[in-house]
Amino acid sequence: MSLLPQQIVYxxxxxxxxxxxxxxxxxxxGVLKILNVAHGELIMLGGYASFWIVAxxxxxxxxxxxxxxxxxxxxxxxxxxxxxxxxxxxxxxARIRNSLLIGFGLALVFHNLAILLWTADExxxxxAYSGQVIRVLGLAFPIMRLGGLAxxxxxxxxxxxxxxxxxxxxxxxxxxxxxxxxxxxxxNIDTTYRVxxxxxxxxxxxxxxxVTIGYSVSPSIGLEWTLKALIVVVLxxxxxxxxxxxxxxxxxxxxxxxxxxxxxxxREVVGLILFxxxxxxxxxxxxxx
Amino acid sequence: MLxxxxxxxxxxxxxxxxxxxxRVGSGEIxxxxxxxxxGKSTLLRTIAGLVRPRRGEVRFQGQPITRTRPHDLVRRxxxxxxxxxxxxxxxxxxxxxxxxxxxxxxxxxxxxxxxWVYQIFxxxxxxxxxxxxxxxxxEQQMLAIGRSLMARPRLLLLDEPSWGLAPRVxxxxxQIIAEINRRGVTILMVEQNVPAALGLAGRxxxxxxxxxxxxxxAAELLQRDHVRRSYLGLLPGTA
Numbered sequence: 239m240s241l242l243p244q245q246i247v248y249x250x251x252x253x254x255x256x257x258x259x260x261x262x263x264x265x266x267x268g269v270l271k272i273l274n275v276a277h278g279e280l281i282m283l284g285g286y287a288s289f290w291i292v293a294x295x296x297x298x299x300x301x302x303x304x305x306x307x308x309x310x311x312x313x314x315x316x317x318x319x320x321x322x323x324x325x326x327x328x329x330x331x332a333r334i335r336n337s338l339l340i341g342f343g344l345a346l347v348f349h350n351l352a353i354l355l356w357t358a359d360e361x362x363x364x365x366a367y368s369g370q371v372i373r374v375l376g377l378a379f380p381i382m383r384l385g386g387l388a389x390x391x392x393x394x395x396x397x398x399x400x401x402x403x404x405x406x407x408x409x410x411x412x413x414x415x416x417x418x419x420x421x422x423x424x425x426n427i428d429t430t431y432r433v434x435x436x437x438x439x440x441x442x443x444x445x446x447x448x449v450t451i452g453y454s455v456s457p458s459i460g461l462e463w464t465l466k467a468l469i470v471v472v473l474x475x476x477x478x479x480x481x482x483x484x485x486x487x488x489x490x491x492x493x494x495x496x497x498x499x500x501x502x503x504x505r506e507v508v509g510l511i512l513f514x515x516x517x518x519x520x521x522x523x524x525x526x527x
Numbered sequence: 528m529l530x531x532x533x534x535x536x537x538x539x540x541x542x543x544x545x546x547x548x549x550r551v552g553s554g555e556i557x558x559x560x561x562x563x564x565x566g567k568s569t570l571l572r573t574i575a576g577l578v579r580p581r582r583g584e585v586r587f588q589g590q591p592i593t594r595t596r597p598h599d600l601v602r603r604x605x606x607x608x609x610x611x612x613x614x615x616x617x618x619x620x621x622x623x624x625x626x627x628x629x630x631x632x633x634x635x636x637x638x639x640x641x642x643w644v645y646q647i648f649x650x651x652x653x654x655x656x657x658x659x660x661x662x663x664x665x666e667q668q669m670l671a672i673g674r675s676l677m678a679r680p681r682l683l684l685l686d687e688p689s690w691g692l693a694p695r696v697x698x699x700x701x702q703i704i705a706e707i708n709r710r711g712v713t714i715l716m717v718e719q720n721v722p723a724a725l726g727l728a729g730r731x732x733x734x735x736x737x738x739x740x741x742x743x744x745a746a747e748l749l750q751r752d753h754v755r756r757s758y759l760g761l762l763p764g765t766a
Binding site for chain 1: 622
């Protein structure tokens with residue numbers, strides 16, 4: 239049994255979710271110039287939404303997205319109009335620190351709300367086929383996590399296509415690059431902000447569902463996912479969804495491989511070391527411009 | 528076409544424009560000249576809706592537009608080519624032009640407008656798949672103007688179209704501005720190159736320290752001592 243290749247497989251599987259988690263954070267950071275540190279809590283909420291609907295109606299976990307996505311969009315709508323419009327309206331330099339204050343506050347609120355609603359227990363989604371594993375060349379691919387990777391990849395591919403092939407997507411990229419110039423093109427910046435935020439919330443919801451399907455969800459996972467997403471954003475740089483996905487895979491593999499090479503105790507440290515090394519050596523990120 | 532009355536603009540406590548009155552008639556080329564920091568760019572940015580005035584009124588085709596937002600002004604027919612061009616450097620030339628035609632009215636006529644822009648600037652067709660950031664300074668200015676034309680503006684605001692360009696390219700850009708004007712686009716331009724600006728424009732305003740200190744037909748301003756001394760470097764009475 240080859241230990242390292244198997245760990246790399248696990249790394250790729252979890253890394254695809256790091257990548258998906260990071261795309262939403264990256265999009266909002268790039269377009270609205272807001273760092274939403276409650277992004278991980280949105281992932282957590284998405285996970286619970288799916289857990290809930292599967293527990294109540296016993297639907298297929300992947301189908302639960304049909305419920306989770308609208309729920310997340312409603313949450314996102316109120317968050318944006320209740321809190322983030324004020325941040326987005328402030329001067330660009332003030333946005334980061336205002337969004338940090340709001341984000342940490344939100345994270346606390348969501349964390350405690352989740353404990354109230356679902357208790358602090360870890361929850362997972364299990365179905366008839368949850369435990370199945372596909373074996374290729376002696377490597378194990380748990381089917382739920384493989385489905386998660388495929389779904390994450392499809393979402394990012396779709397997002398890439400949206401940003402590069404549609405008028406609205408191009409308007410969002412233009413807003414990210416220079417919002418004033420974008421406004422002079424006749425682009426309504428409020429609209430591109432709103433759409434970018436909605437897409438970010440939706441990807442968080444999908445990531446939450448996939449995390450709950452392949453792993454588990456608890457009220458405290460939010461900060462951890464925000465941190466992973468932040469490391470991936472720094473690792474990959476802003477501006478490329480595909481780059482962010484690859485960055486997620488890299489972080490996943492680096493973490494998994496480290497458990498063999500350094501022992502499990504250092505798993506969480508690896509990401510932080512990568513974070514520092516990238517900031518020192520290539521602050522624009524591996525794929526950033 | 529454009530009428531401005533009693534316009535005061537301030538950035539927080541710092542007032543940049545004082546009681547500006549200005550008029551641009553349909554089909555005109557009007558130049559706005561003055562030293563650095565006089566408020567020329569602020570005036571164009573206020574007309575384009577990027578800066579909100581403290582007092583005064585701006586009317587476009589008879590309608591008040593004083594607090595209209597930039598993207599709505601583009602729909603109504605006002606386009607600004609901002610200082611420093613502000614291209615989307617990480618996007619291709621073609622994508623920049625596409626974004627120029629973002630408004631619904633411009634989008635349906637995009638192919639037609641794009642053919643016109645390519646006819647004015649053939650180099651943009653050759654470079655259409657290149658990133659805007661990789662173009663030379665002159666090509667970037669052409670793209671900035673071409674991109675603004677994609678919105679099919681009736682009033683084109685140009686902020687220093689000759690900025691950072693070689694003299695030969697400046698000449699070319701100025702000829703193109705005249706050509707765009709002949710095609711029915713009214714132009715209000717800020718220009719540091721005063722002889723060129725006054726040669727091209729029918730009328731001009733001189734802005735100093737946030738106030739309009741002189742206005743009139745370009746040919747007449749060229750004869751005034753103040754203009755000759757301060758902007759053309761000529762002594763009064765010399766040829």
